[in-house]
Amino acid sequence: MKDFIIKGCFLDSESPEKLRIVEAGYLPVVGGVCRGIFPVIPEQFQPLPVTDCGDKLILPGMSDLHVHAPQFAFRGLGMDMELLDWLNSYTFPEEAKYSDPAYAEKAYAGFVDSLVHSTTTRAAIFATVHPAATLGLMAQLEQSGLRSYVGKVNMDRNCPDTVREPDAKTAVRETERWICDAGSRFHHTKPILTPRFIPTCSDALMAGLKDLQRKYSLPVQSHLSENFGEIAWVRELSPASGCYGEAYQRFGLFGGDHPCIMAHCVHSTDRELELIRQNGVFIAHSPESNMNLASGVAPVSRYLELGLNVGLATDVAGGSSLSLLRAMMHAIQASKLRWRLLDDSIRPLSLEQAFYLATVGGGAFFGKVGRFAEGYDFDAVVLDDSSLFHPQPLDPRSRLERAVYLADDRHIAAKYVAGKKIF
Amino acid sequence: MKDFIIKGCFLDSESPEKLRIVEAGYLPVVGGVCRGIFPVIPEQFQPLPVTDCGDKLILPGMSDLHVHAPQFAFRGLGMDMELLDWLNSYTFPEEAKYSDPAYAEKAYAGFVDSLVHSTTTRAAIFATVHPAATLGLMAQLEQSGLRSYVGKVNMDRNCPDTVREPDAKTAVRETERWICDAGSRFHHTKPILTPRFIPTCSDALMAGLKDLQRKYSLPVQSHLSENFGEIAWVRELSPASGCYGEAYQRFGLFGGDHPCIMAHCVHSTDRELELIRQNGVFIAHSPESNMNLASGVAPVSRYLELGLNVGLATDVAGGSSLSLLRAMMHAIQASKLRWRLLDDSIRPLSLEQAFYLATVGGGAFFGKVGRFAEGYDFDAVVLDDSSLFHPQPLDPRSRLERAVYLADDRHIAAKYVAGKKIF
Numbered sequence: 001m002k003d004f005i006i007k008g009c010f011l012d013s014e015s016p017e018k019l020r021i022v023e024a025g026y027l028p029v030v031g032g033v034c035r036g037i038f039p040v041i042p043e044q045f046q047p048l049p050v051t052d053c054g055d056k057l058i059l060p061g062m063s064d065l066h067v068h069a070p071q072f073a074f075r076g077l078g079m080d081m082e083l084l085d086w087l088n089s090y091t092f093p094e095e096a097k098y099s100d101p102a103y104a105e106k107a108y109a110g111f112v113d114s115l116v117h118s119t120t121t122r123a124a125i126f127a128t129v130h131p132a133a134t135l136g137l138m139a140q141l142e143q144s145g146l147r148s149y150v151g152k153v154n155m156d157r158n159c160p161d162t163v164r165e166p167d168a169k170t171a172v173r174e175t176e177r178w179i180c181d182a183g184s185r186f187h188h189t190k191p192i193l194t195p196r197f198i199p200t201c202s203d204a205l206m207a208g209l210k211d212l213q214r215k216y217s218l219p220v221q222s223h224l225s226e227n228f229g230e231i232a233w234v235r236e237l238s239p240a241s242g243c244y245g246e247a248y249q250r251f252g253l254f255g256g257d258h259p260c261i262m263a264h265c266v267h268s269t270d271r272e273l274e275l276i277r278q279n280g281v282f283i284a285h286s287p288e289s290n291m292n293l294a295s296g297v298a299p300v301s302r303y304l305e306l307g308l309n310v311g312l313a314t315d316v317a318g319g320s321s322l323s324l325l326r327a328m329m330h331a332i333q334a335s336k337l338r339w340r341l342l343d344d345s346i347r348p349l350s351l352e353q354a355f356y357l358a359t360v361g362g363g364a365f366f367g368k369v370g371r372f373a374e375g376y377d378f379d380a381v382v383l384d385d386s387s388l389f390h391p392q393p394l395d396p397r398s399r400l401e402r403a404v405y406l407a408d409d410r411h412i413a414a415k416y417v418a419g420k421k422i423f
Numbered sequence: 424m425k426d427f428i429i430k431g432c433f434l435d436s437e438s439p440e441k442l443r444i445v446e447a448g449y450l451p452v453v454g455g456v457c458r459g460i461f462p463v464i465p466e467q468f469q470p471l472p473v474t475d476c477g478d479k480l481i482l483p484g485m486s487d488l489h490v491h492a493p494q495f496a497f498r499g500l501g502m503d504m505e506l507l508d509w510l511n512s513y514t515f516p517e518e519a520k521y522s523d524p525a526y527a528e529k530a531y532a533g534f535v536d537s538l539v540h541s542t543t544t545r546a547a548i549f550a551t552v553h554p555a556a557t558l559g560l561m562a563q564l565e566q567s568g569l570r571s572y573v574g575k576v577n578m579d580r581n582c583p584d585t586v587r588e589p590d591a592k593t594a595v596r597e598t599e600r601w602i603c604d605a606g607s608r609f610h611h612t613k614p615i616l617t618p619r620f621i622p623t624c625s626d627a628l629m630a631g632l633k634d635l636q637r638k639y640s641l642p643v644q645s646h647l648s649e650n651f652g653e654i655a656w657v658r659e660l661s662p663a664s665g666c667y668g669e670a671y672q673r674f675g676l677f678g679g680d681h682p683c684i685m686a687h688c689v690h691s692t693d694r695e696l697e698l699i700r701q702n703g704v705f706i707a708h709s710p711e712s713n714m715n716l717a718s719g720v721a722p723v724s725r726y727l728e729l730g731l732n733v734g735l736a737t738d739v740a741g742g743s744s745l746s747l748l749r750a751m752m753h754a755i756q757a758s759k760l761r762w763r764l765l766d767d768s769i770r771p772l773s774l775e776q777a778f779y780l781a782t783v784g785g786g787a788f789f790g791k792v793g794r795f796a797e798g799y800d801f802d803a804v805v806l807d808d809s810s811l812f813h814p815q816p817l818d819p820r821s822r823l824e825r826a827v828y829l830a831d832d833r834h835i836a837a838k839y840v841a842g843k844k845i846f
Contacts, residue, residue, distance in 0.1 A: 072812075075825070077824055079828070080773060103814065106814050107814040110812035110813075110814065113812070173663065288756075291756040291759055294759040296763050297760065321828065332502065333715065333753075336717040337717075337720065337760045337764065338759075339716055340717050340718070341720070341761065341766045342765070351503065389495075389537065391496050392637055401499060401500055401501075401502065402498070403499075406498065406744065408831065410833075420494075
């Protein structure tokens with residue numbers, strides 16, 4: 001990896017409420033890591049080559065905390081059902097196709113290509129129950145230069161035979177083999193334990209996954225409190241749990257000793273939020289998906305006030321697009337309707353907050369990611385918004401806001417992950 | 424204008440609930456008008472040249488019932504306020520710049536170019552109070568091949584001097600001169616009376632506009648029941664009116680004898696809806712704008728059930744984009760949150776309903792527009808969605824749904840307005 005200096009107009013988050021904007025700054029990248037932003041090149045970095053991005057915007061790479069790779073194939077389709085019917089009608093039939101590695105390779109190529117050309121540099125990804133297809137996806141991701149966690153999904157009940165693992169023991173054995181295969185093959189594409197959600201995972205399976213977590217020290221990702229029907233079902237399946245989160249907690253799969261991402265948390269109770277806080281669980285806020293499946297709107301600005309770990313997610317194919325810029329737009333819009341229609345004591349998200357979620361909020365799951373502060377991995381997106389017509393100059397904050405609503409893959413001029421230019 | 428036959432996969436609305444899909448159909452266009460869709464070319468049309476669109480989707484041109492051309496310059500910006508503050512902070516200062524015809528020409532060029540490359544073929548457009556700039560906009564629109572109504576805005580109170588007409592008499596005189604100038608210069612770009620909204624229009628101005636309507640037989644467009652603060656203000660200004668709509672009605676500027684578009688109708692009372700129904704007023708549903716300005720969500724599926732005239736609108740720059748595909752997405756998403764958060768007795772919009780609003784619903788304001796039925800103007804968008812990755816074939820309805828969420832100007836291969844190919 002080569003060291004270099006990148007010059008341009010930098011934007012990152014100082015806090016959820018405040019942007020930092022540095023115009024015409026010089027950022028030395030040494031060993032893939034940011035060494036600060038300077039108005040002139042400090043002497044010690046003078047020998048490094050300079051990449052001049054002119055007045056293009058340089059944003060931190062964004063982290064997608066929850067996305068289903070196999071669902072990319074039907075993104076933008078089947079938006080006429082709520083969660084449980086949608087899973088049975090669209091999701092499970094599509095995921096069943098990934099038993100065929102040739103289909104999986106073709107479909108995952110589309111996903112990875114689209115992810116590469118988005119603002120995303122890091123992602124926590126659901127695959128399917130199929131180990132071979134999941135390893136294939138991981139190979140493509142590793143090749144892409146992105147950094148990610150990928151989960152072979154576990155399900156051993158309450159789903160069609162085509163996507164159900166035969167029993168808990170087999171599921172755990174195959175998952176362990178997949179973990180070992182992945183660990184030996186990939187550096188930047190790491191396995192994450194992925195019980196789909198409580199309804200599809202038996203107690204024996206959950207206990208087996210906890211054993212794997214202890215043995216291999218792996219993070220976990222799953223779904224939480226997305227939809228009323230789902231929550232009621234979990235209450236039936238796990239009557240001793242005081243909240244949905246406790247149904248994971250009783251197996252030790254709810255953060256605490258190992259990192260954990262829970263997608264959605266639209267309807268989390270105070271008790272559940274307290275457990276999330278205590279255990280440092282990351283909430284993957286998925287605003288477009290929560291609209292499309294009519295789940296509702298998570299009170300995200302409250303979660304920020306409570307100091308919870310919250311990041312942003314596209315949740316394709318509940319969400320239609322892999323764009324985290326678009327997810328920022330949806331997060332802001334959904335929060336405004338929540339404020340207007342449901343509860344005006346919880347303020348809508350600001351641009352600053354949505355940007356924080358997409359960069360720092362989710363980035364924290366991956367280490368020192370999501371800022372240009374010294375010591376952070378240099379993940380960056382170079383945004384060329386010159387083709388977005390405007391009759392007069394705009395300041396950097398305005399350019400960022402406009403990008404949230406209007407930019408797409410055409411406007412991404414370059415992307416860096418941990419100091420490496422991936423295009 | 425040349426007659427021709429166009430071949431491809433046609434989609435249009437049979438009703439708000441039902442799509443019509445004709446694959447590999449032949450549609451003869453004679454004098455700019457559809458002559459039906461046939462599985463083979465009828466003998467009488469055999470001499471006509473055939474344009475073969477392969478398996479591209481051919482959709483009716485869409486109608487944007489409410490859009491502010493001068494606000495295109497700040498689309499995607501300033502999304503952090505409600506309506507009245509937003510008008511004062513962003514909108515009026517920008518609109519004031521259109522007193523400079525050179526600025527107007529440059530800014531309007533961006534608007535018209537973007538509109539041409541959208542799915543919109545017809546639009547009802549607000550300009551500013553400035554006659555010269557408005558005529559310049561109309562000249563650009565006429566040149567583009569689009570068909571539209573354009574309104575020189577009227578305001579003579581409750582707004583900054585920079586955008587206020589000096590008094591009602593001058594406003595009416597300048598408006599009349601503009602009407603005559605426009606009428607003599609343009610065929611497909613027609614003037615529409617445009618009192619901005621009740622708060623900015625004195626009684627004398629409204630009465631004068633009614634006189635112009637009688638004299639020149641013009642339609643009218645304005646705003647209605649968008650935001651609680653606005654509605655309360657109208658109640659103060661027009662205490663005798665039983666609803667906001669009656670504040671227009673008492674001047675005869677609320678449909679009935681002349682066509683009328685009212686944007687928003689988010690918070691219309693039953694009394695107002697009955698007046699809308701009786702007078703055949705067109706509701707311009709502006710879902711993204713109503714999210715961005717935190718206004719709320721109009722109960723559109725109820726309006727369809729009531730048999731009201733409803734079309735779709737981008738309302739740039741309350742909305743960020745001129746794309747009516749995206750407006751369909753936002754309409755569906757907003758309706759789902761309304762159902763979930765506010766009132767589950769009003770069903771979310773289906774894809775079919777949103778498509779109907781964008782094509783037939785708004786098209787009806789412009790004549791026989793928005794369908795491929797015999798006798799309708801041939802307004803069409805040829806959609807090439809082949810670059811939207813999918814690992815397997817999709818049926819036409821699925822392709823339409825996916826386009827709503829994912830297509831942009833790159834996917835529009837050609838566009839026709841009243842039989843003329845504009846690109």
